Amino acid sequence: MIKTRLCDLLNIQYPIIQGGMAWVATAELAAAVSNAGGLGIIGAGNAPADVIRKEINKVRSLTDKPYGVNIMLLSPFVEEIMDLVYEEKVPVITTGAGNPGKYIPKLKEQGIKVIPVVPSVALAKKMEQIGADAVIAEGTEAGGHIGELTTMVLVPQVSDAVKIPVIAAGGIADGRGLMSALSLGAQGVQLGTIFVCSEECTVHENYKRAIVKAGDRGTVVTGRSTGHPVRIIKNKLYKEFDKLEKSGASVEEIEKLGTGRLRMACVDGDVDMGSVMAGQISGLIKDIKPVKEIINTIIAECDSIIDGLNNIVRGEKLD
Structure with a gap:
């Protein structure tokens, strides 16, 4: 425990x-x-x-x-x-x-x-x-x-x-x-x-599936030029942000593009032009599970690692 x-x-x-x-x-x-x-x-x-x-x-x-x-x-x-x-x-x-x-x-x-x-x-x-x-x-x-x-x-x-x-x-x-x-x-x-x-x-099932489908390079950062960077899943919205930032658009123009995009992804399920906020760990997530299973698995994995480290300290060979 x-x-x-x-x-x-x-x-x-x-x-x-x-x-x-x-x-x-x-x-x-x-x-x-x-x-x-x-x-x-x-x-x-x-x-x-x-x-x-x-x-x-x-x-x-x-x-x-x-x-x-x-x-x-x-x-x-x-x-x-x-x-x-x-x-x-x-x-x-x-x-x-x-x-x-x-x-x-x-x-x-x-x-x-x-x-x-x-x-x-x-x-x-x-x-x-x-x-x-x-x-x-x-x-x-x-x-x-x-x-x-x-x-x-x-x-x-x-x-x-x-x-x-x-x-x-x-x-x-x-x-x-x-x-x-x-x-x-x-x-x-x-x-x-x-x-x-x-x-x-x-959230909409499309949002979850976009994360599950993402690989290790599946997320990108938008809005760096505004001083408020946001990490999202790479999609068509990202390409629009990228165009604006490279063209030297104003902060107001960039922020206008982002208005309402999170709701669009979460509620409407538009994962092309919606903001699918997700971390770089997305590439590690392969399926959708109950919360209890997620937490129990994390704790069991951590306990197993601790046991393995204890074995190393005692000089025992790991499987």
């Missing part, structure tokens, strides 16, 4: 949390992850509070385990979402795209754990200083909005820099990834792309 400080902090069985992906991380997926021993997360994205309230009520009807809400701090509804999670006493929130510092004192009044996503050591240290309970160190291998540092180099540096638990994210989808993250100093992992390819995930 793999148990870390993160398990104690969040009152979960396994050190696995689910990414708070907009249009993807619904109550159904969050409840399935929580019921399987991890921490399921509802992705608030740019949705208003009334939509997220329904998701919170739904997740509570599907599980009695801890869950969380991911809040994008650039959302036009961020203030009302913060009021909502405070009012509903959501056990955990993860945050992205900004500094949650001004909200932390009030959230802590309700015992809510705050876990920001960070792309650098400097930001991780800042989050610890302002009272974050843990940080998610996310490497550039991840899907969606990304930083520049890889998970392999970011996680150990962040782990050395802060005393709060570090959660590794980006490029992790199996027991080898979990074991690697723990070896680098993390107390757990955040998984996104692998959970998109679960039976309980409510």
